[in-house]
Amino acid sequence: MADPFLSIQSVKKSFGNVAVVKDFNLDVGAGEFVSFLGPSGCGKTTMLRIVAGFEEPSAGKVLIGGKDVTGLKPNQRNIGMVFQAYALFPNLTVAQNIGFGLKVAGVPKAEAQARIDEMLGIIKLPDFGDRYPYQLSGGQQQRIALARALAPKPKLLLLDEPLSALDAKVRISLREEIRSIQKKLGITTIFVTHDQEEALSMSDRIVVMNEGRADQTGTPFEIYNRPSTKFVANFVGTLNVLEGTISDAASGTVKINAEEIGLKGKLNGSKSGDTLSLALRPEAISLGRKAGNDSNLTGQIADVHFLGSVIRVRVGVGQNVVSLDTFNSPSSPPPVVGQKTEISFSSGDVLVLH
Numbered sequence: 619m620a621d622p623f624l625s626i627q628s629v630k631k632s633f634g635n636v637a638v639v640k641d642f643n644l645d646v647g648a649g650e651f652v653s654f655l656g657p658s659g660c661g662k663t664t665m666l667r668i669v670a671g672f673e674e675p676s677a678g679k680v681l682i683g684g685k686d687v688t689g690l691k692p693n694q695r696n697i698g699m700v701f702q703a704y705a706l707f708p709n710l711t712v713a714q715n716i717g718f719g720l721k722v723a724g725v726p727k728a729e730a731q732a733r734i735d736e737m738l739g740i741i742k743l744p745d746f747g748d749r750y751p752y753q754l755s756g757g758q759q760q761r762i763a764l765a766r767a768l769a770p771k772p773k774l775l776l777l778d779e780p781l782s783a784l785d786a787k788v789r790i791s792l793r794e795e796i797r798s799i800q801k802k803l804g805i806t807t808i809f810v811t812h813d814q815e816e817a818l819s820m821s822d823r824i825v826v827m828n829e830g831r832a833d834q835t836g837t838p839f840e841i842y843n844r845p846s847t848k849f850v851a852n853f854v855g856t857l858n859v860l861e862g863t864i865s866d867a868a869s870g871t872v873k874i875n876a877e878e879i880g881l882k883g884k885l886n887g888s889k890s891g892d893t894l895s896l897a898l899r900p901e902a903i904s905l906g907r908k909a910g911n912d913s914n915l916t917g918q919i920a921d922v923h924f925l926g927s928v929i930r931v932r933v934g935v936g937q938n939v940v941s942l943d944t945f946n947s948p949s950s951p952p953p954v955v956g957q958k959t960e961i962s963f964s965s966g967d968v969l970v971l972h
């Protein structure tokens with residue numbers, strides 16, 4: 619990246635002798651929305667706190683706007699932050715909460731009031747200025763927390779699981795709202811989450827973290843469709859895994875149970891006789907043969923879940939069970955448990971997990 623706005627360079631962090639962040643590198647462009655995604659304990663929050671300045675790295679540097687800020691305090695970095703727990707001041711009104719950073723910065727009263735009103739408009743709560751936090755829903759409190767973080771016009775917004783305490787419906791609507799406010803203001807943003815759907819739906823790019831490292835950094839499309847490690851493939855999305863044995867490495871033939879499929883060009887140096895884990899997303903598999911699919915396997919319907927517009931079917935293929943989704947068709951009956959069936963897919967969609 620030519621001119622990253624945020625640059626995290628070879629950052630490491632240990633607590634005692636436990637390495638929590640191991641050589642983390644990332645460049646984030648101006649206005650970009652990047653998520654840190656990973657399971658609990660992988661070091662996401664620690665990395666965010668290092669960017670914020672709440673935590674000092676054991677090694678490495680953080681640059682914001684081209685300037686080395688590694689030794690600077692959080693209030694010298696021009697950042698806004700929102701946390702998981704509603705961290706509003708309970709004894710201050712909404713307007714006072716939003717204006718808090720402006721007051722600290724000595725912004726004149728009239729100017730602060732104008733900014734507070736502007737922020738209340740941006741978060742679509744224009745008449746809420748005189749309320750107290752206890753008079754707000756969880757979703758409204760998080761919107762106020764966002765407004766409070768953005769009021770002093772920070773150059774970098776850091777969000778640490780801001781939606782995880784909210785119920786599912788509010789969470790989805792706030793996702794869209796946060797993203798639209800972020801785009802409107804063009805503010806560079808780092809978003810920490812363990813929720814893959816949240817990361818996939820909101821981000822320009824995702825950093826999938828595993829045990830203190832960035833396993834893969836890419837767009838949601840790349841992360842989902844071309845996972846570069848077994849960990850990423852398993853952590854992001856539902857994955858069907860079929861065990862296969864290479865019957866002929868030269869021609870790329872792989873045997874699954876008694877049947878064979880061709881995976882030429884995907885075996886990456888593996889030899890005949892090697893066993894492989896082959897992974898397929900549910901939406902890459904069709905029930906029955908389908909034009910354009912070059913691979914077929916025989917199986918037996920193990921389970922049928924009617925979900926309305928979509929029917930999720932589980933098919934036993936030898937020792938493995940694969941899930942696939944078909945659309946409901948009002949004129950044809952759903953598949954029946956126990957029925958023999960073929961499944962088909964394109965060999966191009968098979969992920970070979972080494």
Ligand SMILES: Nc1ncnc2c1ncn2[C@@H]1O[C@H](COP(=O)(O)OP(=O)(O)OP(=O)(O)O)[C@@H](O)[C@H]1O
Pocket residue numbers: 633638656657658659660661662663664665812
């Ligand atoms: N101040 C600290 N002292 C010692 N260990 C810490 C400290 N802060 C974090 N850790 C440890 O570092 C590891 C990573 O923690 P971190 O909070 O960064 O993970 P996370 O990926 O954000 O997980 P979660 O989603 O659960 O918050 C954990 O094992 C945690 O116990």
